[in-house]
Amino acid sequence: MKAWLPSLLRLALVMLLVAFVTNPGWFEPLLKPLTENNAPVIYNQGSLLTLTLLHLRTVLIATVAATIVAVALAILVTRPAGAEFLPLSRSLVNIGQTFPPVAVLALAVPAVGFGEKPTLIALFLYGLLPIFENALTGLTTLPANVVEAARGAGMTGWQRLTKVELPLSAPIILGGIRLSVVISLATATIGSTVAAKTLGEVIIAGLLSNNLAFILQGGLIVAALAVLIYDGLSAIERYTARRMGRGAE
Amino acid sequence: MIEIEGITKRYDATTVVDDVSMVIEPRTIAVIVGTSGSGKTTLLRMINRLVEPTSGIIKLDGADNRSLPGYELRRSIGYAIQGHGLFPHRTVAQNIATVPVLLGWDKDRIKARVDELMTLYQLDPEAFGPRYPHELSGGQQQRVGVARALAAEPNVLLMDEPFGALDPIIRAKAQEDLLAIQKRFGTTIILVTHDMEEAVHMGDKIAVMDAGKLVQYAKPAEILAKPASAFVETLVGASERPFRLLSLGRVRDAMEKGSAEGEAIPGDASQRDALAELLWSGRPALPVTGADGKPIGRVTVDGLVKRAARPA
Numbered sequence: 001m002k003a004w005l006p007s008l009l010r011l012a013l014v015m016l017l018v019a020f021v022t023n024p025g026w027f028e029p030l031l032k033p034l035t036e037n038n039a040p041v042i043y044n045q046g047s048l049l050t051l052t053l054l055h056l057r058t059v060l061i062a063t064v065a066a067t068i069v070a071v072a073l074a075i076l077v078t079r080p081a082g083a084e085f086l087p088l089s090r091s092l093v094n095i096g097q098t099f100p101p102v103a104v105l106a107l108a109v110p111a112v113g114f115g116e117k118p119t120l121i122a123l124f125l126y127g128l129l130p131i132f133e134n135a136l137t138g139l140t141t142l143p144a145n146v147v148e149a150a151r152g153a154g155m156t157g158w159q160r161l162t163k164v165e166l167p168l169s170a171p172i173i174l175g176g177i178r179l180s181v182v183i184s185l186a187t188a189t190i191g192s193t194v195a196a197k198t199l200g201e202v203i204i205a206g207l208l209s210n211n212l213a214f215i216l217q218g219g220l221i222v223a224a225l226a227v228l229i230y231d232g233l234s235a236i237e238r239y240t241a242r243r244m245g246r247g248a249e
Numbered sequence: 250m251i252e253i254e255g256i257t258k259r260y261d262a263t264t265v266v267d268d269v270s271m272v273i274e275p276r277t278i279a280v281i282v283g284t285s286g287s288g289k290t291t292l293l294r295m296i297n298r299l300v301e302p303t304s305g306i307i308k309l310d311g312a313d314n315r316s317l318p319g320y321e322l323r324r325s326i327g328y329a330i331q332g333h334g335l336f337p338h339r340t341v342a343q344n345i346a347t348v349p350v351l352l353g354w355d356k357d358r359i360k361a362r363v364d365e366l367m368t369l370y371q372l373d374p375e376a377f378g379p380r381y382p383h384e385l386s387g388g389q390q391q392r393v394g395v396a397r398a399l400a401a402e403p404n405v406l407l408m409d410e411p412f413g414a415l416d417p418i419i420r421a422k423a424q425e426d427l428l429a430i431q432k433r434f435g436t437t438i439i440l441v442t443h444d445m446e447e448a449v450h451m452g453d454k455i456a457v458m459d460a461g462k463l464v465q466y467a468k469p470a471e472i473l474a475k476p477a478s479a480f481v482e483t484l485v486g487a488s489e490r491p492f493r494l495l496s497l498g499r500v501r502d503a504m505e506k507g508s509a510e511g512e513a514i515p516g517d518a519s520q521r522d523a524l525a526e527l528l529w530s531g532r533p534a535l536p537v538t539g540a541d542g543k544p545i546g547r548v549t550v551d552g553l554v555k556r557a558a559r560p561a
């Protein structure tokens with residue numbers, strides 16, 4: 001009887017989020033007590049809906065690029081020919097992570113200018129590691145005799161990769177993508193310091209004008225997006241794990 | 250015909266297969282037995298080049314097995330891997346269809362073949378075809394593994410302990426089916442097993458391996474009668490020897506003139522079964538019936554006991 005409760009909560013959160021970004025005016029009375037001196041309650045320098053969509057677009061582009069590069073890299077270094085690059089690629093990707101995002105932004109701006117680009121670069125670099133690590137784990141922990149059976153049946157290297165190795169690692173790779181997306185959703189807010197159009201703009205405006213209501217609405221939308229996307233990707237991950245026979249054991 | 254000539258495999262300093270030479274005649278079954286770690290799997294996998302030998306040559310029907318790209322060679326050789334190795338993300342039907350799909354058979358032919366094999370292995374295609382491997386019992390998984398190896402009607406079949414997880418009844422059935430398939434298609438089979446009973450029953454010849462070396466390669470009767478070393482003798486099981494020897498012969502060949510009372514035994518039953526029936530029923534002789542069910546002679550305890558003795 002409790003099984004529908006999480007779904008109900010999710011549905012409620014989705015509806016709340018959609019209502020908030022499309023009709024923020026409805027929520028004005030709730031946030032009103034957080035403002036002083038008759039300051040605006042709802043962010044008024046742009047539509048919340050547009051900012052949310054732009055935020056999501058930035059995260060999506062960065063994640064897709066990070067996924068392609070990280071998975072390709074993991075495939076490369078798990079082939080016999082690329083095995084010697086495994087340590088190198090690991091440290092490269094690790095370096096990408098140890099750089100603070102603000103530093104990446106600061107370095108990228110002189111190179112590519114203000115706007116979405118430096119943000120995309122930072123998110124891309126940050127997204128690489130979890131996906132790469134997970135893809136590596138997935139591709140190196142495949143059941144040995146299943147892979148050998150694929151060889152024994154006469155599959156070529158490419159056929160083994162596409163028909164056996166990638167499908168069987170898919171749940172683990174998806175786990176990496178999920179982590180990466182959640183990190184990116186949060187990190188994308190910093191992009192607004194270099195004039196990227198993300199929900200960070202709302203938070204920064206709140207900080208500059210000392211408007212708690214702005215900070216809160218910006219933060220809550222990002223948090224709700226993160227929770228919902230994390231949840232959705234977890235569900236997809238569980239489904240594929242079941243389909244790949246990994247979840248059942 | 251499979252000719253293995255001076256095959257050696259070394260991993261670093263350890264020699265896993267040590268200068269093995271043997272010839273497997275076309276349309277026969279060679280069974281490889283030996284203790285765990287003696288190099289049976291490694292030898293088998295050098296035939297389809299899943300493992301590349303350190304030195305030596307393997308020829309299939311006269312052609313060096315390195316004259317084709319590895320993947321093409323392997324499509325032409327059936328391989329039932331130790332511990333089934335089914336693809337967990339593919340249904341039973343898709344698993345069985347693996348090699349035919351790689352070979353580009355058309356859909357109808359693949360479906361017909363998959364259904365045929367599933368029926369042969371007593372897995373209802375309707376019920377089991379769409380299932381995933383983890384939804385099967387261990388024995389069912391193993392049968393699917395064997396069916397997958399057979400799917401593309403290969404001339405050469407490599408089987409690594411294919412019947413290990415089967416109960417005695419299904420195992421006996423699977424062995425008979427394999428023998429029938431082998432007869433019908435003239436397949437050349439190399440089968441690895443730990444079960445001496447299975448080796449004697451299935452093998453035209455038995456290869457005994459010990460620590461990477463081939464210590465004896467001979468007909469089952471000879472392995473039983475003249476073990477080449479104490480190791481082979483232990484492996485064969487000294488106390489079981491006379492019965493194994495009898496299990497190789499048919500009742501028809503031990504038949505004497507005359508008649509006997511009581512329930513009869515068919516002429517193509519094994520002599521071992523006849524002796525068991527004699528001892529169990531406490532009779533000195535059994536009537537033997539021909540293919541038409543009519544009595545054609547008798548077998549006696551004395552006659553069988555003589556046959557179970559060490560051959561001169």
Ligand SMILES: Nc1ncnc2c1ncn2[C@@H]1O[C@H](COP(=O)(O)OP(=O)(O)OP(=O)(O)O)[C@@H](O)[C@H]1O
Nearest residue numbers: 260265283284285286287288289290291292331443
């Ligand atoms: N890739 C490898 N690298 C190093 N040693 C190996 C490798 N593969 C097998 N060996 C070793 O070679 C020996 C023979 O292995 P193999 O699998 O051929 O034995 P087996 O006779 O099939 O044993 P079992 O009956 O247990 O299946 C073992 O000692 C094993 O540890």
Ligand SMILES: [Mg+2]
Nearest residue numbers: 289290331409
């Ligand atoms: Mg083995």
